[in-house]
Each structure stands twice: as structure tokens, then as C-alpha cells.
Amino acid sequence: MNAEILSVGTELLLGDIVNTNTQYIAKGLAELGINVYRQSVVGDNPKRLKSSMEESLGRADLVIVTGGLGPTKDDLTREVAADVLGKKLILDEEILRGIQGFFDQIKVTMEKSNRKQAYLPEGALAIENPNGTSPGILLEEGEKIMILLPGPPRELQPMFDNHIRPRLKKYGQGLVKSKVLNIFGIGESTMEAMVDDLMEAQDNPSLAPYCMKEGLILRITARARREEEADAMIRSLEEKVRERLGSYVYGTDHESLEEAVVEALLKKEYTISVAESCTGGLIAAKITNVPGASRIFPLSIVTYSEASKNTLLGISKENLKSHGTVSKETAIAMAKGIRKKGGTALGLAITGVAGPGGGTAKKPVGTIHIALVLGDRVFHEEKRLLGDRNRIRHMAAKHALNLVRKAVMEQ
Amino acid sequence: MNAEILSVGTELLLGDIVNTNTQYIAKGLAELGINVYRQSVVGDNPKRLKSSMEESLGRADLVIVTGGLGPTKDDLTREVAADVLGKKLILDEEILRGIQGFFDQIKVTMEKSNRKQAYLPEGALAIENPNGTSPGILLEEGEKIMILLPGPPRELQPMFDNHIRPRLKKYGQGLVKSKVLNIFGIGESTMEAMVDDLMEAQDNPSLAPYCMKEGLILRITARARREEEADAMIRSLEEKVRERLGSYVYGTDHESLEEAVVEALLKKEYTISVAESCTGGLIAAKITNVPGASRIFPLSIVTYSEASKNTLLGISKENLKSHGTVSKETAIAMAKGIRKKGGTALGLAITGVAGPGGGTAKKPVGTIHIALVLGDRVFHEEKRLLGDRNRIRHMAAKHALNLVRKAVMEQ
Incomplete structure (x- = not known):
């Protein structure tokens, strides 16, 4: 079987967004052993969309079309596909109830325009979309298969993985x-x-x-x-x-550093509390994005001001003054302070200069001190990170998480 | 003038890489006022590449082809383009010297295969490539223009900006x-x-x-x-x-919700502290990603456990028991508690069920309570959010930031 991927959207033609959907689907088809010979993008223009669809169907056994299934007038994929295959569009009451239910659930009134998402070409199969209003649409016509998927990646990706992949498996060669x-x-x-x-x-x-x-x-x-x-x-x-x-x-595969950390902590039955300065909550946000994190993570404090480092973590003003907020000593004092506050096995702390301002010759932007206390042991790492504020913060959080991972694994 | 972009490369068809070149060129052409009606990708296959080029030249005045100009046997763009336009390939001694010079500079011996990069179709114009060995190639045939550019973005982008854009400017419609x-x-x-x-x-x-x-x-x-x-x-x-x-x-344009919030707070000279439960540090992380946030943001606490809500924010165990941690009452108590702790003008708090576990019939996954105290005023919002844990947390953080923005603007 050979396939083509056709993406619909003027925002792609204008270069407003990168075409990640095509890459996602192409990768999935390659894994199934289905050859993709061509990928195309056309805008929200019915005439050009129609000829693209016809050309793709002429060349390939399987055509996967992404985008243009939304509720707006620009969204034409459903209509053009029906036209190309000579099918009527018919209102599907069950889909309509599903869309209505989606809006009820989020307590928003459904607009009239959403009704058009409940129409299916005759004989088509609807593919469930738990993350949005438009179902996917699967059409078979003789030897040819055409699949229409909504444009938003968070809708498209689970639909492709859960419904399209299993269905296409039998067509793959090896x-x-x-x-x-x-x-x-x-x-x-x-x-x-x-x-x-x-x-x-x-x-x-x-x-x-x-x-x-x-x-x-x-x-x-x-x-x-x-x-x-x-x-x-x-x-x-x-x-x-x-x-x-x-x-x-x-x-x-998709495992993140924070997942590895939470897994290691759960395994050893360790709890952790975190005190953050330069990363401003990023470490906590990463840890708590892992389901089940609540079992190992009771507390974190972002002590962004000097005063809060003093009042909440009990770091003396003298300490802050003599060593500076960005120092090994302050990082270790923060780690000890937060461990005490959280009553946890581990205390992790980070302080640094994320930029763009605040750098000095001795402590340039990107200077980071990470400290971890675990039992009687104190770990400390100093890093000089490059990049903009966003990158420095993310890399700093990753280095801190990696220190936890390594320390816990060694235990 | 209307244009098409054609990318060549099996790695694109396999979904190994995302097609950022097409987006880059599309954006550039849109800014020049040149319409792009179609984008395509084909593999390193001479027959299919030839027919794609012919089709594109049939429809468009300008065809920009990316990729396939490298030294390996797979790289066929130069040869196929010459074939499509009926031109001979001729060795250009100056380009050959340039390639030789490139290798001398990086102290690497030039491979024989690189010689083919010094060939140009008759009458073509070479476009300088300071970051690689293959020049770009500009071909004009009657009313049609075809431009071939190398695939690596760090070669393609400067060539497009410095040579192609200025040359195409005159064709743009305003x-x-x-x-x-x-x-x-x-x-x-x-x-x-x-x-x-x-x-x-x-x-x-x-x-x-x-x-x-x-x-x-x-x-x-x-x-x-x-x-x-x-x-x-x-x-x-x-x-x-x-x-x-x-x-x-x-x-x-590129302004984020957190930037709008920090800007609004700075303007009114308000400070804010944040207590987070379900978002686990995400609100703090977003706020502190904005440079200058330290002027309005001294403290946030992630009270992920019930105990920490009690000890750090002073919420009575009775309160937590009678209303539950996910409730309007707890959210408001958290907001008042954190404002006191931080000594700030505003106190923001959020509690909810991020999932995948923890939902009940009355409080399903996605139930979020946001509270904000500002002077004597107390704001509260309840939301039912859909999606996975990651999306619920991000949307919850956004709703909280938006509540702050609206409340501060109204003051």
C-alpha cells in the first residue's frame, strides 16, 4: 500500500505554523511499513483543495487529510471530500449529541456553527475525538481509503494512535x-x-x-x-x-527526566521538598506533572525575594549577605531549610542568575548553584549555563532533577 | 506572482524530521506578498521528483526547491532540474575552487563526491553559500523561475534572507x-x-x-x-x-498571558504571592519566566499535601475536612493565607483535580477552584476543564493568570 498525506490550511501556506501533523503521521505510517510517496499542503480554497484531493487519490491507495474540519466557514475538508467522492453529507444525530455533550461538560453554550461538524459523507465511519468537537472521518471507495483528521495535534495524535494505526496495520509490508x-x-x-x-x-x-x-x-x-x-x-x-x-x-521513549525522578523516589520510598529561586517553580511544576507525584512531594516554596529566603527557610541575613543569594552556601542552607519545613527525606534547592539582567563578572548570567540533602549527605553542583532566560531556567531545572536521580539511584 | 515550495528528502517522507524549511520560506514569501498555493514533499526518487517539478512549474510562476543538493548519490535535485528544463550540467571552475577553499578552511580533505556540487545547469546563476559546500541555483526559463536551495536550515536560511528575498522583492504585490x-x-x-x-x-x-x-x-x-x-x-x-x-x-503578537499579567501588576505597583495545589508550581514558573518578575513576585508555595496547606497557609483541618481540599472555601482560605505570608497586595490560590486519578462524581477530573484576594475584594472562579493532566494544569494556570489580569485592570 502507498499513501499520501494532504494538509489543509492557509496558516501552513503562510508559514504561520510548522507542519508537525504531517511528520507525526508520516512517522506512524513508516512504522507500519506503509510507503509515503508524497506530502502536500493546500490552503482553505475549495477548488484547489478539490484538485489536490483528486490528484492524491489518483496516485495513492490511502490519502490522509489533516485540518479543515473545524466549525468555521473556512473549514471545508468535509464538504470537499464528500464532493470528490460523490457522496451526500448527512446529519448524524449521535455525533450531534456528542458535540452537544462536549459543550455541556465544559458549561459553554454550543454555537450554531458547530452543527456542521455533525455531518458525515454517506457511508463514512466516524472516528471518536475525545479532545475536541469534530470526529475524524474514514471513507472507503473501492480500493481507495481516505481518512480525514482534525488539525489540532492534541486531537489528531490520539485519534491516529488509537484508531487509525490499528486499522491500517494489516496493510503494512513488514x-x-x-x-x-x-x-x-x-x-x-x-x-x-x-x-x-x-x-x-x-x-x-x-x-x-x-x-x-x-x-x-x-x-x-x-x-x-x-x-x-x-x-x-x-x-x-x-x-x-x-x-x-x-x-x-x-x-x-517518551519518558521525561521528571518521570525518572518520581519513579526513583517512589521505588526507594523517599519524599522530597523543593526550594527554588531562579527556576521560580519550574522544578515543582515538572515533578507535579507526573501522575502520582503527590505520594512523594508534599511541598515546595519559591523564595523569589531575599526576605522570603530569610522568613520561610530560616536563612540568616548574615549568611545571605556574606555569601550572596547565588552561592553554594545559600543553596545548601535553602536545601536544609526546605527539608525541615517539608519534613521530607530529601531537600532540593536551586539559586542562580537566569538573566537577562542580574549578572556580574564573578557570577555571570547562567551561574547556577544546586544543593541536595539526603540523610547526612550534602550534594552540590555549580553550573554555567548558556542561552536565554527560558533555556537557562529549563536547563537548570533539568540539572537539579538529574542530580536527584543520580543521588537516589546511588543509595 | 504565485509560488510553490517543493521539498526533497526521504527523511521528510519517513517523518524523521519536521519540515521547517518550507515554513521558513513560506513565511518569507508571504511577507513579500507572493502567494504560495501549494507545498509538496517528495523523496529522493528521480522519477517522482521529475514529475513533481513539472507539475509545480505547470501551476506556478516560481518554484523553490529545497534539499537534494548534497554530494551523495541520493542527491538528485540538480540533475533532475537540469533535465526538466532541458539544460546541460557544466562544471563551474570558480565554484569548485570555492568548495576546495571551504575544506581547506576546516582542514578536512575534500572528497571526490563533492565535485558534483560544482556543476551548474547551463545559464544558471549560482547563489553563494558561506555555511556549506553546495551553492544555491537560480534558473530562469521564459516567465518561470526555479530556485534550488540546500536542505540544512543553517545553510538555507541565510541564503534565502540575503540573496533570494532581495531578488524576489520586485515580484511581490505590495x-x-x-x-x-x-x-x-x-x-x-x-x-x-x-x-x-x-x-x-x-x-x-x-x-x-x-x-x-x-x-x-x-x-x-x-x-x-x-x-x-x-x-x-x-x-x-x-x-x-x-x-x-x-x-x-x-x-x-508574541505576548504571553503571563507577560500581560506582570505588565499589569508593574503598572499598578501591585505585588502578588501564589499558593498552588493542582498546578504544582506552574503559575509561579510562568510568572517568573517574565524578566523583571522579581519586582512583583516575592513568594509562592506549592502546598501539595493537606498537611502543608494546614501548616504553611494556616488553613484549619476542620475547614479542609468540611469543604474538602478542592472547594471554593479552601481556595479562598489559601489565597488569604498566602497573601499574609507573602505580605503582598494580591494573594492568588488554586486547587483542583488534575487527574488522571482523584476525580469523583461531584468533583470530576478537571474541576478547578481559583481564588484571588485584592484589597477587600475576593474573586472566585470554578472551572471544569477537559483534557489530560498536562492540559488541565496548563489551562488552569492560564485561567488563574487571566483572573489576575482582569481584576488588576478593573482596579
Whole structure:
């Protein structure tokens, strides 16, 4: 089976947004062993959309169309698809009730315009959308399959994973499986030097480094006839990589550093409280984004002012004055103070200069002190981070989380 | 003039990378007033690449092709373009010397394969590439223009900005300027109903709604001969939209809700402290991501456990027991408690069920209580949010920030 992906949206043609939907679907189809020969983007224009759809259907067995299923007048995908396949649009009462229910649940009055999202081309199958109002639409016409999915990624992605992938599985030739190893604590070139020979030697499974927005990853990809075969190939290469990289590998696939931290704490039955200055709540926000975090995390305080460091964490004004708020001593005093306040096994603290202002020659923007107390042990790390305020804060939070992870694992 | 963008690369078809080049070029062309009607991606396959190029040249006056100019056997763009236009490829000695010079500079021996990058189709113009080995290629054939650019963004972007944009300027129909109004507090369909007639009535400037990851926006786009003209058109439509939407518009262009909040607080010289439960530090993290936030934000506490609500915010155990932690009463008590602790003008608090666990029939996942105290006034909002844990937490934080913004603006 070969496929094409067609994205609809003037915002794509204008370059207002990046086409991540196409990438998401392309990746999913590649994993299923379905070839994608072309991807296209057209605007919210019925004539051009129609000819694009016709061309794609002429060339491919499967056409996945994203976008243009919204309630506004610009949204034309449903109508044009029906037209191309010569189908009537029919109101589906059950979908209408679903949309009505969606608005009832969020206590908002449904607009008239949303009604059009309840129409389906004759003979089409609706695909449930728990995160929005428009269902997906699956159309089969002879040998051809056309699938329409809504544009917002948080609606499209679960629909694709939960409904489209399972349905398309039977059409794939062989399968492609991949596993991601998440890395923290080394740079890309250092990492590459550590696994260089493995990258060179292997074609299947292959090993490739990527520098993603979320951090450094190594992707292992295997092609095989059967799933177990691919899994075994991946497992064998993964072992070799882990031997080289040790604790720089903090997790796999979608696992985040904070998930690894919460998991490690739960395993050891440790609790943690956090005192943040420069990261301003980011560490707490990351930890609490993990379901179940409440079992290990009772309290964090963002002591953004000097006064609050004094009154809430009991750090003496003399201490703050002699060492400065951004110092090893203050970080350790904060960690001890918050552990006491929270009554937890661990106390984590961070203080630093996030910028853009506040830097000095001795403590330039990006200077970070992290302290962790655990039993009788005190850990301290000083970092000099590069980048803008946002990057420095995120990287500082990650270094703090990684310190916790390593310290707890060593226990 | 109308244009198409054609990207070449199997890594795009496989979904290994996101197509940021197309977005970059599309945005640049939109700013020049050149219409892009279609974007396509094809793989490193000569037959399919040839037919894609021919189709694009058939429909558009300008075709910009990205990728496939590298030294490997897979890289076919140069060869196929020459074939499509019926041109011979000729070795350009000057380009060859340039490539040799590039390798000398980085002290690497030039591979034989790089020689092919020194070939140009007859009559073509080479575009300098200071960040790589392959020049860009500009071809004119009758009324048609075809431009070939290398795939790596750090090569493509400066070439596009420094050489292609200036050259294409004359083909643009005036210039296109746009301004984004950021919206919070209403859904897409409600918003549209409020400005429906303005969207219908206007073609230039145009008004279009988008649902971005960051939230809802309205984009005003004006085409004009001169910048001042476009600015005036935008200003006039913006006024009308603001009249309709009032305080639902919280900012423009890249301004975030937290920036609007910090700005409003600074203007009124108000300070704020925050007590968070379900958002777990997210509100603090958002506020402190704004440079200068330290002037209005001394303290926040994440009271994730019941005990910490009691000991740190002084909420009686009876209160917590009779109303529950997720209640109007607890939210208000938290807001009063944190204001006292922080010694600030405002106290903001939030408590809710972020999920996936913890929901009940009366208080399902997504139930959020926000409270704000300001002088003698107490504000309270209850929301039912949908989505996963991450989305509920982000939306809850946004609703809380928006409540602060509205309350402070009203003062």
C-alpha cells in the first residue's frame, strides 16, 4: 500500500505554523511499513483543495487529510471530500449529541456553527475525538481509503494512535520499530564519540543521534518481519549502548527526566521538598506533572525575594549577605531549610542568575548553584549555563532533577 | 506572482524530521506578498521528483526547491532540474575552487563526491553559500523561475534572507503585514460569532481565527503598497475587534498571558504571592519566566499535601475536612493565607483535580477552584476543564493568570 498525506490550511501556506501533523503521521505510517510517496499542503480554497484531493487519490491507495474540519466557514475538508467522492453529507444525530455533550461538560453554550461538524459523507465511519468537537472521518471507495483528521495535534495524535494505526496495520509490508534512549549530562559530540563505532557498524538495527528540543536522544530503529524479531534486534543494540553511556541514559521513549525522578523516589520510598529561586517553580511544576507525584512531594516554596529566603527557610541575613543569594552556601542552607519545613527525606534547592539582567563578572548570567540533602549527605553542583532566560531556567531545572536521580539511584 | 515550495528528502517522507524549511520560506514569501498555493514533499526518487517539478512549474510562476543538493548519490535535485528544463550540467571552475577553499578552511580533505556540487545547469546563476559546500541555483526559463536551495536550515536560511528575498522583492504585490491578537477566556466558535461580520466583510485587511498550541488568536493581515498604509489598515480593524472582544484580548503578537499579567501588576505597583495545589508550581514558573518578575513576585508555595496547606497557609483541618481540599472555601482560605505570608497586595490560590486519578462524581477530573484576594475584594472562579493532566494544569494556570489580569485592570 502507498499513501499520501494532504494538509489543509492557509496558516501552513503562510508559514504561520510548522507542519508537525504531517511528520507525526508520516512517522506512524513508516512504522507500519506503509510507503509515503508524497506530502502536500493546500490552503482553505475549495477548488484547489478539490484538485489536490483528486490528484492524491489518483496516485495513492490511502490519502490522509489533516485540518479543515473545524466549525468555521473556512473549514471545508468535509464538504470537499464528500464532493470528490460523490457522496451526500448527512446529519448524524449521535455525533450531534456528542458535540452537544462536549459543550455541556465544559458549561459553554454550543454555537450554531458547530452543527456542521455533525455531518458525515454517506457511508463514512466516524472516528471518536475525545479532545475536541469534530470526529475524524474514514471513507472507503473501492480500493481507495481516505481518512480525514482534525488539525489540532492534541486531537489528531490520539485519534491516529488509537484508531487509525490499528486499522491500517494489516496493510503494512513488514514493520519498522524504533526505541528512543533519552540522554542527559553530556553534549552531542561527546555522546557520538562514545558510540561512534556502533553507529558506523550497524545498518539494521540503526543507531542515530538527534538533538531534539527536549534534549539529546539516540534512536535505535529495526526493520523486521515480525515484532519479536525487531524487539530482539533493538534489545541487543540497546544493551551495548547502555554499557557505553551508563547513567547518562535516563529513560526511554517518551519518558521525561521528571518521570525518572518520581519513579526513583517512589521505588526507594523517599519524599522530597523543593526550594527554588531562579527556576521560580519550574522544578515543582515538572515533578507535579507526573501522575502520582503527590505520594512523594508534599511541598515546595519559591523564595523569589531575599526576605522570603530569610522568613520561610530560616536563612540568616548574615549568611545571605556574606555569601550572596547565588552561592553554594545559600543553596545548601535553602536545601536544609526546605527539608525541615517539608519534613521530607530529601531537600532540593536551586539559586542562580537566569538573566537577562542580574549578572556580574564573578557570577555571570547562567551561574547556577544546586544543593541536595539526603540523610547526612550534602550534594552540590555549580553550573554555567548558556542561552536565554527560558533555556537557562529549563536547563537548570533539568540539572537539579538529574542530580536527584543520580543521588537516589546511588543509595 | 504565485509560488510553490517543493521539498526533497526521504527523511521528510519517513517523518524523521519536521519540515521547517518550507515554513521558513513560506513565511518569507508571504511577507513579500507572493502567494504560495501549494507545498509538496517528495523523496529522493528521480522519477517522482521529475514529475513533481513539472507539475509545480505547470501551476506556478516560481518554484523553490529545497534539499537534494548534497554530494551523495541520493542527491538528485540538480540533475533532475537540469533535465526538466532541458539544460546541460557544466562544471563551474570558480565554484569548485570555492568548495576546495571551504575544506581547506576546516582542514578536512575534500572528497571526490563533492565535485558534483560544482556543476551548474547551463545559464544558471549560482547563489553563494558561506555555511556549506553546495551553492544555491537560480534558473530562469521564459516567465518561470526555479530556485534550488540546500536542505540544512543553517545553510538555507541565510541564503534565502540575503540573496533570494532581495531578488524576489520586485515580484511581490505590495507588502503584507500582519498582527496577532491573543485571546483568552472564550472558545473558538463563540469568538467567531462575535466577529463574524468583520471576518465576512473584510478581504483586505483580512481577519482570521486560529487555534494555536498557545491558545486562540485572531490574525489581522493587510496588503498595501507602503508600510504606513498597512499599519493604518490594521489599526482600524484592530479597534473594531477590540470593541467587540473587550478584555478577551490579552495581548498582541508574541505576548504571553503571563507577560500581560506582570505588565499589569508593574503598572499598578501591585505585588502578588501564589499558593498552588493542582498546578504544582506552574503559575509561579510562568510568572517568573517574565524578566523583571522579581519586582512583583516575592513568594509562592506549592502546598501539595493537606498537611502543608494546614501548616504553611494556616488553613484549619476542620475547614479542609468540611469543604474538602478542592472547594471554593479552601481556595479562598489559601489565597488569604498566602497573601499574609507573602505580605503582598494580591494573594492568588488554586486547587483542583488534575487527574488522571482523584476525580469523583461531584468533583470530576478537571474541576478547578481559583481564588484571588485584592484589597477587600475576593474573586472566585470554578472551572471544569477537559483534557489530560498536562492540559488541565496548563489551562488552569492560564485561567488563574487571566483572573489576575482582569481584576488588576478593573482596579
